[in-house]
Amino acid sequence: DGGITQSPKYLFRKEGQNVTLSCEQNLNHDAMYWYRQDPGQGLRLIYYSQIVNDFQKGDIAEGYSVSREKKESFPLTVTSAQKNPTAFYLCASSVDRPYAGYTFGSGTRLTVV
Amino acid sequence: ELKVEQNPLFLSMQEGKNYTIYCNYSTTSDRLYWYRQDPGKSLESLFVLLSNGAVKQEGRLMASLDTKARLSTLHITAAVHDLSATYFCAVDMRYGGSQGNLIFGKGTKLSVKP
Numbered sequence: 519d520g521g522i523t524q525s526p527k528y529l530f531r532k533e534g535q536n537v538t539l540s541c542e543q544n545l546n547h548d549a550m551y552w553y554r555q556d557p558g559q560g561l562r563l564i565y566y567s568q569i570v571n572d573f574q575k576g577d578i579a580e581g582y583s584v585s586r587e588k589k590e591s592f593p594l595t596v597t598s599a600q601k602n603p604t605a606f607y608l609c610a611s612s613v614d615r616p617y618a619g620y621t622f623g624s625g626t627r628l629t630v631v
Numbered sequence: 632e633l634k635v636e637q638n639p640l641f642l643s644m645q646e647g648k649n650y651t652i653y654c655n656y657s658t659t660s661d662r663l664y665w666y667r668q669d670p671g672k673s674l675e676s677l678f679v680l681l682s683n684g685a686v687k688q689e690g691r692l693m694a695s696l697d698t699k700a701r702l703s704t705l706h707i708t709a710a711v712h713d714l715s716a717t718y719f720c721a722v723d724m725r726y727g728g729s730q731g732n733l734i735f736g737k738g739t740k741l742s743v744k745p
Contacts (some may be wrong), residue, residue: 551732560635560719560735561674576732608673610733620664620733622674 541609
């Protein structure tokens with residue numbers, strides 16, 4: 519079955535550490551997105567990519583980095599510059615054409631310890 | 632800057648009652664989505680509304696879109712406990728704005744009590 523796989527489901531980060539969240543899709547979708555969700559809040563866009571080797575900053579990109587070397591993969595690195603990384607991270611993908619929907623992964627919960 | 636406002640943010644209902652969740656947005660768009668989220672889980676797509684006057688229904692939920700008023704509603708009919716969840720509306724700015732993404736409201740946490 520086609521879908522988006524995020525891993526790990528839970529991730530713990532020590533202060534000053536970089537960690538990478540994985541997002542893989544087998545839907546042949548062009549566009550991929552990373553969102554952050556804080557408790558009681560809606561989702562906020564971190565980065566998005568519409569084609570391989572290209573990506574754009576979203577509303578809250580500071581302290582995060584991404585790469586898009588393959589169409590299927592869009593990993594997110596949470597760097598030590600992100601001072602408050604504890605949150606639920608969701609990856610999504612879509613076909614880059616009007617009226618196409620979005621598919622979301624199951625999420626990664628990141629906690630700073 | 633596009634803003635998406637949902638109200639109410641918290642809703643406690645009795646089973647069998649009807650209620651409406653409102654989603655207002657601040658700029659032109661003709662694509663709006665409703666999602667459901669259970670605690671600790673991902674988003675489940677409920678409705679995609681693609682044009683002015685669009686109305687979609689699935690079970691006890693019905694969604695509508697008025698692009699002129701920049702308003703979408705999610706109506707709940709005869710609520711049951713299984714509908715307890717957080718509901719988000721999201722406006723698609725892929726072609727109408729500078730960003731290619733969904734702008735989400737803060738969500739409405741619905742609790743249906745017996």
